[in-house]
Amino acid sequence: MQQDLILLEEIQRFRSDDPIEKAATPPASWYTSQSFLELEEDSVFSKQWLFVGRRDQLRKPGDYFSGTFLRRPYVVVLDDEGAPRAFYNVCSHHGTCVASGEGTTEQFVCPYHGWTYDRQGTLTKAPLAGALQSLKERDLDLKPITVNQWGPLIALHFGIPATPLAAELAPLLDAFADDPFEKLQFVRRATYRVDCNWKVFVDNYLDGGYHVAHVHPGLTGQLDIASYDSTIGQRWSLQSCRAASSPGDDSKGDFPQRVGQHADYAWVYPNFMINRYGPWMDTNTVIPLSADRCLIVFDYYHEGPPETEFLEQSLTASDQVQQEDIEICHRVQVGLNSGVYEQGVYAPGFEAPMLHFHRLLHADFQVK
Ligand code: FES
Ligand SMILES: [Fe+2]
Known part of the structure; x- marks a missing residue:
């Protein structure tokens, strides 16, 4: 009973109706406590x-x-x-x-x-x-x-679905620049264990490109960050970005070919991402393992079979980006665990997709 009250208090510390300029992020307890993971299992993962x-x-x-x-x-x-x-x-x-x-x-x-x-x-x-x-x-x-089934993907629902998957995600499919699934062929799977709460990894994805310049120096100059644009759907969001018009010095040499002119980064509540760039698509599934560990499954697809050398170069470049995100997510978790961090704030120009994620969680926590 006492524990239920504490949990309820922690849920309510996130004020879902506040506008982004004024809003505070969810408190650290959302990212550190076993009680929240159990709540998510019942209120989020069993219902999506x-x-x-x-x-x-x-x-x-x-x-x-x-x-x-x-x-x-x-x-x-x-x-x-x-x-x-x-x-x-x-x-x-x-x-x-x-x-x-x-x-x-x-x-x-x-x-x-x-x-x-x-x-x-x-x-x-x-x-x-x-x-x-x-x-x-x-x-x-x-x-x-x-x-x-949705395109090349298989999804499960552990509860009773209100809407078939394809109907739920039809607006997302429309929001992509092109049909994301056309001509694709599965290439390879890569998995990463990350020492952070699953939501830290999702938050990192949903910061509207805010971290790119700092965390991914190899991407800086390649993406036109000023062109970053977000579309917020019901239970999804889409971040889009153009490639820089004159890509800077790219030591890998394959950037324009690998990323193309335009990249779409889609997120599906609660834990799935679809990245579509150039001839590539990768999907990321974030699987919670405990309150402060998760597993990320990357599935890479390509339009037809890629050249071996291009494939290895692209996957090595992608792995570099993942390692950078993994390192920064772990650092976030250390801070969240520290006991000195209570609630943060949002960068209004970038982090609307992240606030949207937190609002969806908050709404699902209410209906337990
Ligand atoms: S046959 Fe499956 S547990 Fe006995
Ligand atoms: Fe990143």
């Missing part, structure tokens, strides 16, 4: 579409991938009709995770006692466990999770 993988991981019936989001283990499989299905990856017998990693399978056989589920999640065999008929009556199939 969460991107977990790619359609190209599911090419033929039986292809599957599995993963865990906070406490929820899931498996996504292409069923016999060629449609993606998702289940909690939890055996109905004693709870063991049935599938691991990714691959192709006729059926899922639990490694503990051999209970077997088909690709529709139906329990088909329970060795030595008595008549299957009576087991059927007890609803022992794998528990389904709602799954949707």
Whole structure:
């Protein structure tokens, strides 16, 4: 009870209605306490579409991938009709995770006692466990999770979705300069563990380019920061930027080719980003691991197969940017943990997308 009151007080310290010039950022507790992570699990992550993988991981019936989001283990499989299905990856017998990693399978056989589920999640065999008929009556199939596809992406909803994913994100698709998914082919995945609360990484993404000049010296002079523009949607925002008209000295030599003339950086509430630049797209999924650690999954796509040398140069340049963001996000977390930082402020010319994120969180926290 006492704890609930403290949590409520901490939520209300963020004054959602204040205009950006006057607003204070959420207090440090939002970024440091286990209670907030638990609140987010119930109030945010259980109520939104969460991107977990790619359609190209599911090419033929039986292809599957599995993963865990906070406490929820899931498996996504292409069923016999060629449609993606998702289940909690939890055996109905004693709870063991049935599938691991990714691959192709006729059926899922639990490694503990051999209970077997088909690709529709139906329990088909329970060795030595008595008549299957009576087991059927007890609803022992794998528990389904709602799954949707959007372009090349697969998303899950752990609750009851109010809107199909494609309908929810149709306005975002329209806001891109061009169809972001056209001609793309998956190239490579990279993952990064970051020592910060998941929202620190998202905040960094949503500062409207404010940090670029300081944190990413290699990008300075390449992007026309003055052209940065933000569009705020319902549960998404889009930051757009032009390349500098006369790119400065680029030691990598490939910048204009890699980034093109225009870059779109889209964010989908709560934890997903789509970056579209030149012939590239990368998506970033931010997965909380604890109150002060998260995992970022980068999936890189290219319009057709890239030249090997260009590919390696581009991914090395991208990795450099990620390392710079990771370092700065860790520094933010150290400050948030210090006990001397209470609430910060926004840079009004840049950080409207970040304030939008905090307002969405605040609204979701209310309806617990
Ligand atoms: S826990 Fe899966 S078969 Fe026993
Ligand atoms: Fe950055």
